[in-house]
Amino acid sequence: MLLTVAVIGAPHGLRGEVRLDLRTDDPERRLAVGNVLETEPADAGPLTVTRARTAPDGATFVIFDEARDRTAAEALRGVRLVVESDEDEGDDDEGWYxxxxxxxxxxxxxxxxxxxxxxxxxxxxxxxxxxxxxxxxxxxxxxxxxxxxxxxxxxxxxxxxxxxxxxxxxxxxxxxxxxxxxxxxxxxxxxxx
Structure with a gap:
């Protein structure tokens, strides 16, 4: 079963950074630099995390290797980042739409x-x-x-x-x-x- 890690939101700045609407309880593991995430729709990815940060207001922002400018980041808006469920996954609710x-x-x-x-x-x-x-x-x-x-x-x-x-x-x-x-x-x- 595919679990949703996050939904990609609006671009932030000019270098491809996007805001994420998190759906995971473990963003540090799921969004670690170097992780490759599948997407829904599948043709939008896979996407490789090159930078992740949490803003003071708690918002999460990432840059993907495959989207290094604002135009590419805007094209990812609404895309879901997904992973296969695994035995370590604690909450089944992440997979529900x-x-x-x-x-x-x-x-x-x-x-x-x-x-x-x-x-x-x-x-x-x-x-x-x-x-x-x-x-x-x-x-x-x-x-x-x-x-x-x-x-x-x-x-x-x-x-x-x-x-x-x-x-x-x-x-x-x-x-x-x-x-x-x-x-x-x-x-x-x-x-x-």
Missing amino acids: PHELVGLRAVHVDGRELGTVAALEHLPAQDVLVVTEPDGGEARVPFVAELVPDVDPGAGTVTLDPPRGIFAGDPAEWEDEGEDEEAGTDEGAGTRA
């Missing part, structure tokens, strides 16, 4: 329906799943393994383990209800299967 996730049913780890995935937002710190709840509200769940333990396009589902407060019909409320029931009399304790 918005079109693969939008429309999937969002279910809680206990099986309760939470809504439908409406979008995948790419924020500076991490990607975020936008889920439309049954009442029409929106919830945003950071797309990390701890909160999104399973994505199964074949089953049409994404499984979530959200913290308290993210959803209006918060699973935390369900847990509290369960605790109240368990804290009730002994008569109720024996009725559950």
Whole structure:
């Protein structure tokens, strides 16, 4: 499976430097000088990193050996830098595209329906799943393994383990209800299967 390392953004300056929209948790390894990265579309690459830097505002900029001027850098705008997944890869979510996730049913780890995935937002710190709840509200769940333990396009589902407060019909409320029931009399304790 191909994982997206970054999406190439606007050129910066005249010498081919471009800004990257990072999608990896390990930019130092993925964008090390000398690394050769495949691209989508494939005919835009492969691209060899000759310089990488992080600006004071956290933005990442690179120069590729194959694009040494602003015109060549502008032609790369929107190109995805991709790598084959490997055993060391920690987050499967790097490989998901918005079109693969939008429309999937969002279910809680206990099986309760939470809504439908409406979008995948790419924020500076991490990607975020936008889920439309049954009442029409929106919830945003950071797309990390701890909160999104399973994505199964074949089953049409994404499984979530959200913290308290993210959803209006918060699973935390369900847990509290369960605790109240368990804290009730002994008569109720024996009725559950």
